[in-house]
Amino acid sequence: MGARSRPASRGRLFPLDVKGVCRALLDACLVRQAHERSEMSTSASTSGTPSGPSIEQVKASMRSAWMAGDFGVVARTISKPAEEFVARLAVPAGRRVLDIACGTGNTAIPLARGGAVVTGVDIAPNLLVQARERALAEGLSVTFDEGDAEQLPYADESFDVVTTMFGAMFAPRPGLVAAEFARVLKPGGRLAMANWNPAGFSGKMFQVMGRHVPPPPGLAPPVLWGDETTVRDRLAAGFTDIEAELISIDFDLPMSPAGAVDFFRRYFGPTQVAFSRLDEAGQAALAADLEALWASGNAASDPTSHTLVCNHYLQVTALRL
Numbered sequence: 198m199g200a201r202s203r204p205a206s207r208g209r210l211f212p213l214d215v216k217g218v219c220r221a222l223l224d225a226c227l228v229r230q231a232h233e234r235s236e237m238s239t240s241a242s243t244s245g246t247p248s249g250p251s252i253e254q255v256k257a258s259m260r261s262a263w264m265a266g267d268f269g270v271v272a273r274t275i276s277k278p279a280e281e282f283v284a285r286l287a288v289p290a291g292r293r294v295l296d297i298a299c300g301t302g303n304t305a306i307p308l309a310r311g312g313a314v315v316t317g318v319d320i321a322p323n324l325l326v327q328a329r330e331r332a333l334a335e336g337l338s339v340t341f342d343e344g345d346a347e348q349l350p351y352a353d354e355s356f357d358v359v360t361t362m363f364g365a366m367f368a369p370r371p372g373l374v375a376a377e378f379a380r381v382l383k384p385g386g387r388l389a390m391a392n393w394n395p396a397g398f399s400g401k402m403f404q405v406m407g408r409h410v411p412p413p414p415g416l417a418p419p420v421l422w423g424d425e426t427t428v429r430d431r432l433a434a435g436f437t438d439i440e441a442e443l444i445s446i447d448f449d450l451p452m453s454p455a456g457a458v459d460f461f462r463r464y465f466g467p468t469q470v471a472f473s474r475l476d477e478a479g480q481a482a483l484a485a486d487l488e489a490l491w492a493s494g495n496a497a498s499d500p501t502s503h504t505l506v507c508n509h510y511l512q513v514t515a516l517r518l
């Protein structure tokens with residue numbers, strides 16, 4: 198009789214789901230850290246002080262900037278490197294993948310071609326229209342939703358893999374972004390980021406633009422997601438097995454450095470918006486500095502009609518705790 202009663206009482210000896218409790222504690226810790234970090238990284242802009250716009254204003258103007266121009270045209274110039282990034286991740290068919298800040302689908306589409314069950318999310322609805330058209334043209338089934346990397350419209354532990362290429366790095370509050378990565382991933386799930394590196398060409402381009410049109414006070418520069426020490430610190434609370442590697446990527450444009458500046462000014466929303474905030478003299482000065490940057494990095498054999506610049510991004514992979 199005693200032997201028979203043991204299994205029943207054993208169940209009652211451990212009435213708590215220990216794994217669940219650990220997870221809840223970890224999640225509480227992540228949320229607290231996210232709040233602390235978001236306070237730090239947006240102290241001036243969230244406070245509503247005269248020193249800067251509110252976070253709502255910052256986010257609305259970022260959304261407009263990404264909707265300006267036509268990022269789809271720029272994305273086509275880096276579609277091959279996006280496919281290479283996806284190939285390195287080797288996501289097995291059938292895995293549920295969330296591609297955050299998916300734009301026109303440069304990474305979501307090759308992921309779907311490989312058999313993953315893909316959802317792409319982005320704040321710019323016009324880019325999602327292009328992403329849907331691209332998927333349809335290839336007969337691929339991909340869900341594309343409008344949403345913010347800082348507040349993803351998905352339940353906890355919904356995805357096996359989260360990817361983001363040159364995307365979530367642009368959300369203004371990195372602490373919230375890191376917490377959202379962790380929240381929507383299943384335990385053991387994989388995060389893969391491609392983030393422009395501060396010392397690379399894109400890092401320098403954002404620096405030049407920031408000199409002419411300063412960003413709102415208190416925001417962490419997006420390219421800090423491309424700095425290994427910073428990214429390890431941001432992911433530490435929710436992830437393990439963090440690996441980072443600098444990957445080179447060419448910007449190869451069939452035009453002169455001045456043409457490259459015009460190309461970005463026309464199609465890359467943030468550059469277009471930066472120019473629109475300057476008077477004529479300011480626009481000429483920004484164009485001259487950007488042209489000098491493109492020219493200084495130009496390795497093309499015919500630099501008057503061709504611009505070939507070697508750029509770098511930090512590839513980051515990590516496993517959800």
Ligand SMILES: C[S@@+](CC[C@H](N)C(=O)[O-])C[C@H]1O[C@@H](n2cnc3c(N)ncnc32)[C@H](O)[C@@H]1O
Nearest residue numbers: 263298299300303319320321345346362364368
């Ligand atoms: C440089 S594009 C990259 C797009 C795409 N991942 C690619 O590699 O082609 C940056 C993207 O981030 C999106 N984005 C910026 N901030 C965002 C946010 N807070 N939440 C979601 N998407 C965001 C923009 O709308 C834009 O599509």
